[in-house]
Amino acid sequence: MSDERIVDAMEPLPDPALEPTAALLRDALAREAAAITPSADGLARIRAAIEAEQGTASSGVRRLVALPGRSGRSGRAGRSGRDGGRRSWVSVLAAAAAVVVLAGAGGFALDRFPIFTGKTEAPAAGEGGDGTTSVNTAPVPRLPVYVVGELERGKRVEYRLFREYRPTTAVGISERLSDALTEAVSRRPDDADYVRVFGGAGSSKVDARWDEAKGEVVVALTPAMTTVRLATDSRATIAIQQLVWTASAVVGRPDVPVRITVKGPAVNTYLFGRPNFELGGVFRRQHSVDDPLAPVWLVDPEDGTTMGRALTRFGVSAGYDARDGVTWTLRRNDKKIxxxxxxxxxxxxxxxxxxxxxxxxxxxxxxxxxxxxxxxVSIPGPAGEPAWTDSKTFTVN
Incomplete structure (x- = not known):
């Protein structure tokens, strides 16, 4: 099962005053980086060494440094969020120091923002394992993308965010931001149950970049993306949050400010024409009672995938509304089993x-x-009203 974490990438580095070992390693990293002299054939030699040790991945891209909390190891029920099972930042910095040394020999540098992979593992002994098989896919780099689901309650439509992952070959953080946000805004979600809420054609591209000096993400939408007739404030709200949650997930900083702008001379700088949503300013993730995340979603399997015959432990991400549990149903060839x-x-x-x-x-x-x-999977809804659900289909040969 995927290790479901709302902090989608690396958590903030520890305070050096509280973690002296981390400070020493960070200083070592800086010294090594300053001493780097790229060599002409270094990258080819490093790639050859990796292939010899690990074999070739189908995507041709590998995870060089294991990320904290992303091993995919299933633990006891109840482990979520910032749990005690994550790796120490000291070990991560040590691994990063080793990578910097390799970079000096190979003539390339790794961005400080991570690329996720789709690999997960079965539970280890003593961590809730019971002999079932957990999802295990090739380590293909993927980007977290938040998509929108909707639920009609009478004449009112509610929106919530669900999460998908998309494969990527992007390396730089700005390129990864642009790719992920374009997937979120312009492309159709992988799961047909989800919807697009932005305007514009599917070929439109979102331009995004990481502003290191200001510590913020800058997003530029096309005018067509910001144009939706008869949109409601709730649709504009979820659209803003879709951008913010996706951008902050790619960067790996849940509190990062996201500045949303419009490309070129905009006729109307209000998202969807709603006067309460003027663009050009900074937006952040909503939390607590305004939490935009869906009350429940399936972490795996990926919708429409093909799997082998097995017993598999699938993961569910659930919010406060699901604290009394989630119900689930499995059907095979349209028959409940x-x-x-x-x-x-x-x-x-x-x-x-x-x-x-x-x-x-x-x-x-x-x-x-x-x-x-x-x-x-679903959670009980109010009496006589529909409940939030999520479904995934897969084929077994």
């Missing part, structure tokens, strides 16, 4: 959960028979 309720674990336990909290649940799925499967 299993159902149940999964307990959602929060850091500190259920009683510690508050609006904006995020927890995880796990569902053991038997797909040892060939066929077309659909897994659906």
């Amino acid at each position: 299993a159902a149940g309720t999964a307990v959602v674990g929060f850091t500190g336990g259920r009683e510690a959960a508050v609006p904006g909290s995020r927890g995880t649940a796990r569902i053991d799925v038997d797909h040892t028979q060939p066929g077309f499967y659909e897994l659906v």
